[in-house]
Amino acid sequence: MHPKQRLENHFLEQRRVQFDFSQTPEHWIYDNPFATHLINAVHLILPVGELWMCRSFNEALPYVTDEKLRADVKGFVHQEAHHASAHKVAQDYLRYYGYEIDEFISSLDMIFKQLNTSPLGLVLSKKLEYRWLTIRVGMASAVEHFTTMLGTWCLNDKPWQNKTADEIMSDLMTWHLAEEVEHRSVAFDLYMHLCGEENKILAYLQRQMIMMAVAPVFTLSIYQCFKKLAQQDKQAKSYSSYGLIRALGQTVIENARTNQVPSFLAVFFSLRHWIKPNYHPYFEGDTMKALQVLENSPAVKSLSKLRVC
Ligand SMILES: [Fe+2]
Ligand SMILES: [Fe+2]
Numbered sequence: 336m337h338p339k340q341r342l343e344n345h346f347l348e349q350r351r352v353q354f355d356f357s358q359t360p361e362h363w364i365y366d367n368p369f370a371t372h373l374i375n376a377v378h379l380i381l382p383v384g385e386l387w388m389c390r391s392f393n394e395a396l397p398y399v400t401d402e403k404l405r406a407d408v409k410g411f412v413h414q415e416a417h418h419a420s421a422h423k424v425a426q427d428y429l430r431y432y433g434y435e436i437d438e439f440i441s442s443l444d445m446i447f448k449q450l451n452t453s454p455l456g457l458v459l460s461k462k463l464e465y466r467w468l469t470i471r472v473g474m475a476s477a478v479e480h481f482t483t484m485l486g487t488w489c490l491n492d493k494p495w496q497n498k499t500a501d502e503i504m505s506d507l508m509t510w511h512l513a514e515e516v517e518h519r520s521v522a523f524d525l526y527m528h529l530c531g532e533e534n535k536i537l538a539y540l541q542r543q544m545i546m547m548a549v550a551p552v553f554t555l556s557i558y559q560c561f562k563k564l565a566q567q568d569k570q571a572k573s574y575s576s577y578g579l580i581r582a583l584g585q586t587v588i589e590n591a592r593t594n595q596v597p598s599f600l601a602v603f604f605s606l607r608h609w610i611k612p613n614y615h616p617y618f619e620g621d622t623m624k625a626l627q628v629l630e631n632s633p634a635v636k637s638l639s640k641l642r643v644c
Contacts, residue, residue, distance in 0.1 A: 345622060347410025347518050349417050352634035354507050356428035361568075363501035368571035369585060370595040374508060376560035378426050379440060382419040384478070387447040388522075389415050391471040394452065395525055398468075404524055411521040414514050421507055428504075429564070439563050443556075469529045473542050476522035476616075477549035477609075483519040483619045484605040485597055486512035490624050494595050502633070510632045516625035519616040539612055546609055554599075558582055 364370040389412045399405045429436055449455050450471065452464065459467060488494070489512040495505035530538035558579050566575035577585060583599040590598035608614055629635050 346406060347414055347521075349410070349413035350510070350514070350629070350635050350638060351417060352421065352510055352632070352638055354421060354424055354503055354634060356425065356431075356503055359428055359501045359504050361432045362570070363504040364495060364595050365499055365501075367589075367593060367595055368565070368568055369574050369589055370593065372564040372568065372571055372574070373557075373561050373586065373589075373596050375425075375429065375564055376557050378422045378429060379436060379560040379563065380443060380556055381422045382426070383440065383443045383447050385415040385419040385422075387450065388475045388478075389419075390451065391468065391475060392522075392525065395468055395472055395529060398465075398529060399525070401528060404521075404528055407518070407521045408525055411518045414518055418511050418514070421511065425504070425507065434564060434567050436563065439560075465529075469526065469538075470541070470545060472522060472526045472529055473545040474549055476526045476542065477546045478553060479515070479519060479522040480546075480605070480609055480616065480619070481553060481602060482512070482515040483616055484602060486516035486519070486625070487620050488597050488601070489513075490516060490621070490628055492594055499593075499595065506632055506634050509628060510634055513625040513628045513632070516620040517622060517629070519620050523616050543610065546606065550606065554583070554602075555579065 362371045392412050565571040586599045589596045
């Protein structure tokens with residue numbers, strides 16, 4: 336059965352969960368500053384990155400002729416927008432512990448602004464503007480490949496459970512990654528729709544080129560965010576002197592030791608799926624498992640209680 340048919344009955348909903356980090360310790364993955372800062376790196380980059388995706392997807396909406404895909408794109412935008420809000424609250428938690436992050440976040444914001452409708456301020460013809468839109472959605476699809484892979488790891492391995500980490504931050508990360516698995520196909524389906532059925536080969540070649548750019552930039556960005564945080568923490572300062580390769584190696588060691596961070600090697604080898612001509616994110620994750628985990632999330636449960644009241 337085609338993935339599209341399998342997902343026909345599933346509609347994405349925005350779960351407006353709230354998190355209170357007032358009791359969350361600085362090293363929320365207990366006794367593990369490396370893992371804490373690596374996972375906290377996403378609080379810096381995701382709000383700007385996810386809102387950038389939302390803008391691109393909203394621009395793409397007028398070109399979507401399939402009703403189910405339109406609903407999926409809207410659901411995706413609502414979910415991503417709330418992810419961004421939740422990670423902004425986590426930014427306040429970092430500020431509370433004295434981390435200076437504002438200048439860094441502003442510079443990330445400036446970079447993403449250069450990737451909007453007019454890249455680097457260039458005025459594009461209508462045809463190029465459309466091509467650039469397909470590329471931006473393709474970039475989102477490449478990032479979603481990684482978030483799906485990380486989400487699947489989180490749902491399967493439950494890295495921050497059994498009292499090894501703060502429950503509230505663990506809930507934020509698990510809720511987010513479960514929704515990443517839930518909406519894993521939307522960016523890819525939108526990309527293929529924008530490229531058009533008749534341009535499958537071009538769409539394939541373009542998405543491979545996009546990944547060649549996105550994979551190193553994504554890795555480097557997370558590394559820079561990690562470094563920015565680790566260098567401000569006395570207990571993690573030694574990690575901030577790690578170069579990119581050593582930090583990536585440390586993820587492999589830490590994954591084998593505690594499984595509290597994803598291994599870079601697993602992320603890298605997940606690209607073997609992306610390069611397949613018949614790649615579809617549907618086959619990269621388990622929607623039922625994501626929904627089960629979401630049902631058991633304390634933040635999602637408290638939403639249902641509010642609804643009942
Ligand atoms: Fe997200
Ligand atoms: Fe996502």
